[in-house]
Amino acid sequence: MNTREDLPGIVRNGVYFVRWTLISLLMGTVCGLVGTAFGFGVAYSQQFFRENPFMLFLMPVSGILIVLVHKALDQVGNKGTNLILESISSTEQIRFSTLPCIFISTILSHLTGASAGKEGAALQIGGCIGNTLGGLFHMDERDKKVAIMSGMSGCFGAIFGTPLAASMFGMEVISVGVAYYAALVPCVFSAFIGSFISSRLGLHGEAFTILHVPEFSLKPAALIVLLALLGAFVSVCFCILLHEVQKLYKAKLQNVYARILTASALFIGLSLVFGREYCGAGFNLVEAAMEGNVPYEAFLLKMLFTAVALGGGFKGGEIVPTLAVGATMGAAFGNFLGFEPSLCAACGMLALFAGVTNCPVATIFMGFELFGFEGMKYFALAVSVSFALSGYYGLYSSQKFTYSKTRTEFINRKAH
Structure with missing residues (x-):
């Protein structure tokens, strides 16, 4: 080992660390503050919907307002989270108007009970913050991509309260098989700072209790x-359902107003027939699933409600509805076989998340943060099996599969 020859590399690494630590402090702070404002906005919207049942029937009004906001901010045709992923994997540009557009649109969606999440919106908001700060600091294209990833992690951590999962998700979601470890320090620091700030301001993440975790053995x-x-x-x-319903809306109804009004009418009809339990993000279903108190068909209905709302143009993202689908599916599985419904709900939630996002490491971290470490062996089984067998499908069509899931070979293909 030649210490003298290694010194330039050590110095470069030190400069990198100091530089990105300072940037991450700013990134995490901004993401924490904006994420907290957004999180409280969504929470108050959800509460207002629960306390005022008539808001469901104003869904067409909120839909029209969402379209008008997109037109006013020149965001019609916005690709959503796919835009953020493409800005990292290619030369796609993010405009600052993305931030207020998704912020307002998500709150309007939750105000009238649309089956939508908030973490997809958080990724877009964080990516926009990262891109904006990258421009302010005159970063080159490579560093700006790192800034976007750290912004995604910072905002995800602030809003969802799972900094470990947020740290990995920002690096893992873009290209399956390749994690952007150059962004490790910025993503970790931003996620933890964002989560710390939001918690100190009173925005706390979700946590659930598994009623009983059996001793790990062959049968369980x-x-x-x-x-x-x-x-x-x-x-x-x-x-497939989410993508095909969206394509069907666009094929049959080319006018954006007609699409979102049709989605509103269908969603209201579904709510009147099947109940309002399937409105909103879905954490109410997760809580019921953890207690084993969900009907067998709940996961199918949540899938349908989500596809109708998001496919028609309502905003917020698919992640929390995905967790609700997984939890209710798992609880139904546990109830049917008489095996630990709350553990099955937790593992079902993680299996769905891993299957639709193709981010196994982030999913395992999420399991630890949402449910604790007691069930970690079962979490690892659920995540690894679902990830391997879910094929090349995903929520985000711009997500790339750099390497095969089942063979050590380069494939470089996009998600279905």
Whole structure:
């Protein structure tokens, strides 16, 4: 080892660390503040919807307002989270108007009970913040991509309260098989700073209790593997449903106003027939699933409600509805077999998330942060099996599969 020859590299690494630490402090702070404002806005919108049932019937009004906001901010045709992924993997540009557009549109969606999440919006907001700060600091294209990833992690951590998962998700979601470890320090620092600021300001993340975790042995492990097989299948079906419903809306109704009004009418009709339990993001269903109190068909109905709302133009993202679908599917599986519904709900949630996002490491971290470490062996089984068997489908069509899931070979293809 030649210490003298290694010194330039050590100095470069030190400069990198100091530079990105300072940038991450600013990034995490901005993401924490903006994320907190957004999180409280969504929370108050959800609460207002629960306390005022008539808001469901104002869904067409909120839909029209969402379209008008997109037109006013020149965001009609915005690709959503796909735009953020493409800005990292290619030369796609993010405009600052993306931030207020998705901020306002998501709150309007939740105000009238649309089945939509908030984490997809958080990724877009964080990516926009990262891109803006990258421009202010005159970063080159490579550094700006790192800034976008750290912004995604910072805002995701602030809003969802899972900094470990947020740290990995920002690096892992773009290209399956390749994690952008050059962004490790910025993503980790931004996620933890953003999460810390939001928690100090009173925005706390979700956490759930598994009622009983059986001792790890062959029979319960085999049942969790079976659940993961089902989770992989449902994740593929969910991705196909979301994409095909969106295509159907666009094929049959080329006018954006007609699309969102049709989606509103269909959603209101579904709510009147099946109940309002399937409105909103879906954490109410997750809580019920953890207690084993969900009907067998709940996961199918949540999939349908989500596809109708998001496909028609309502905003917020698919992540929390995905968790709700997974939890209710898992609880139904556990109830049917008489095996630990709350553990099955947790593993079902993680299996679905891994299947639709193709981010196994982030998913395992999320399991630890949402449910604790006691069920970690079962979480690892559920995530690995679902990830391997869910194929090349995903929520985000711009996500790239750099390497095969099942063979050590380069494939470089986009998600279905």
